[in-house]
Amino acid sequence: MNRIPVTGQADGIFPAVCPLDCPDTCGLLLHKKDGIITKVEGSPEHPITAGAICNKVRNMTERIYHKERLLYPLRRTGPKGEGRFERITWEEAFAEIAGRYQNLLDEYGGESILPYNFYGNMGYLSVQGMDRRFFNRLGASRLVRSICNSAGTAGWNYTMGFGGGVTPEDAAEAKLFIVWGANIVSTSMHKFMLIEKARRQGAKLVVIDVHRNRTGDRADWFIPVHPGTDSALALGLMHVLFDRGLTDKTFLSRYTVGHEQLREHVKTYTPETVSEITGVPAEDIIRLALMYAEASPSYIHIGNGLQHHDNGGMAVRTIACLPALTGAWQVKGGGAFKNNTAYGAINGEALEVPELRENKQTRSVNMVRIGEALLELEPKIRSLFVYCANPAVVAPDTERVIAGLKREDLFTVVHDLFMTDTAKYADLVLPAASTFENTDLYGSYWHPYMQLQEPVIPAQGESKSNFELFKLLAEAMGFDEPAFRDTEEDLIRQALDVPGNPYMKGVTLDKLKEQRFVKLNMEPRKHYLDRLTTPSGKIELYSRSMEEAGLPGLPAYIPLIEGYDGRNRPAPGEKVPYPLMFISPPNHSFLNSTFSNVDKLAQIEKGPVLQIHPEDAAERSIQDGDKVAVWNGRGRFEAAAAVTDRMLPGTVVSQGLWRGREGRHSRANALTPDRLADMGGGAAFFSTLVEVKREEA
């Protein structure tokens, strides 16, 4: 291992924060001996995560001190994609970027440059600070960061207004948990731990998913559905609730708009009709509706998986209506959770300084369509700057993304800790410092605690934090506005000063230094229902804003553009080019594509696996363990077959985002579409059809 010992720093145990794109944002403790982090464990003092961490981060030292960690700036020497590079100095790197950017500015304007970043590190300074200031000043094209949860968030916001739901402390009191389109055992383990605790007091867990994932395995009741049919299921539940007089009429009149229309509207969604669409037996739909009406408090966790579809925004919007029908919101712990980002909203404008941008009309590019943008957008994108993201693996339709990255006339810079698939196509690759080497501020999109990271080890090799990198780049470009002179602490103070957000009152840098975990001021939460921020100030079962945006104003089931439901899926033996729905959600041991290069974790996951139903396997003479090829008009993916009845027939599942491998087709996103979902410019990864065949050995 490439460990660089540090002198002059005391050994001991240091507080830290998990930087990964995971709702739990754990408090950590780093054990340091001879200047090296030897152990990562959970901080028992964190009020929510309380000392437990996942296996991924218990192995974080494998990543921090990985033998392939980038330590110096590199310049490409071979063809794009081949991965041949030579070491250069930072001075050379800065001079080259500044020179190229100045030419681009002179010849084509700032819009010819596109930043591409996501949440490889969730720290506000890593992805929303000096970097944004730099690209604003440059006048670069704007990036619409919608690859993760935008469709669902839009659907939630149309219904509820405020982008927050039930908090963990309240959820602990629920008696019924419905986990809908999420795999929290793997993706948010403390949520599952909280549910386990409630179950010991008699609470029940229902999981609704297209495949029986690890969470489904542990549920009291697992309900499999056909992909993209969740809104039909939710409408079926509403049908039963209205039909049997199980709604809370007082709540509906006081806190909602549109309940009379909704009652009429759902009459057509009978359990029988909904059963045909979703694959859920009619008696189960009735049973679930009765269970939901009876349990109090009842809590629905709306996952990210179910909104990665053509109709994903509407699916979330429809499910979000359910707690209003039973009045679940009135009881502590009752209601729903989609994400809780809004409580801890920081002062984004102070961090990003949009005033630095001269042209307020600068174009926006949706990150979901990065392949198309690189290949087709006019005027052309001539430079791409990637950090905290790995589009060659995580973006949909990766064949097109890679074709775009191969463009000879595209000047690509990648800042990362590793030579990712994307970095292999870069002209310059810059080494990034890991979070434990940085100062940063962390919120959580689930729990109400802010945390501070301070460096525990120095930057490894010549690596630089995002903050430092963009500050120096600004200097190289000759940008001399005061915004580029701010320190990390300045940025944290600016971020925490949010006059418009009462939940952030009292969260300060000094308190963070002193207490490590600073709780948001949750007092306003008491009046949740009086603070709904929809146009009507109520829960909008009918939404005029949606109609104005060209969407149905009432919740509706809209079939997928690319996909089948239970009514139209091909009969066994019927010949259609691509009869199977392909779902590619996260796996247990990686975080998106992060960790896929850590052998220990990759070995646990074995390699790309395709779960296929026994009926679908038999039809194709596929046996457990066979090598299979999965393909459609976009590309090809290879995996080992696991024959299992975890899904309904017609759906195949491959968990995990694997990096590209020499001579192998290991990217699931070769098969996924770059269509935008119905709302929020979101991604529709899972609305895709494929065929599968056994590969001759």
Ligand SMILES: Nc1nc2c(c(=O)[nH]1)N[C@H]1C(S)=C(S)[C@@H](COP(=O)(O)OP(=O)(O)OC[C@H]3O[C@@H](n4cnc5c(=O)[nH]c(N)nc54)[C@H](O)[C@@H]3O)O[C@H]1N2
């Ligand atoms: N271990 C691990 N943890 C992670 C991540 C990771 O990669 N690995 N990623 C992080 C990130 S960025 C995010 S956004 C979150 C996401 O975490 P979750 O909210 O748990 O969402 P996903 O894991 O994307 O998808 C969950 C489930 O959606 C199901 N699904 C797909 N289509 C449908 C559908 O039409 N209907 C229903 N009901 N279910 C469907 C999939 O089968 C899958 O089991 O997790 C974070 N945590």
Ligand SMILES: Nc1nc2c(c(=O)[nH]1)N[C@H]1C(S)=C(S)[C@@H](COP(=O)(O)OP(=O)(O)OC[C@H]3O[C@@H](n4cnc5c(=O)[nH]c(N)nc54)[C@H](O)[C@@H]3O)O[C@H]1N2
């Ligand atoms: N098929 C399919 N595709 C998906 C999904 C899915 O479920 N299925 N999930 C989607 C979702 S929800 C998301 S959020 C996206 C996630 O997509 P990305 O955010 O691109 O996630 P990662 O693959 O983890 O890439 C993060 C990169 O950031 C780097 N990094 C980490 N820390 C730092 C830092 O401090 N500085 C710099 N410069 N780099 C750093 C890491 O080394 C890593 O290479 O993927 C999406 N893609």
Ligand code: SF4
């Ligand atoms: S990935 Fe999630 S569960 Fe694991 S340590 Fe980080 S925040 Fe905690």
Ligand SMILES: [Mo]
């Ligand atoms: Mo995500």
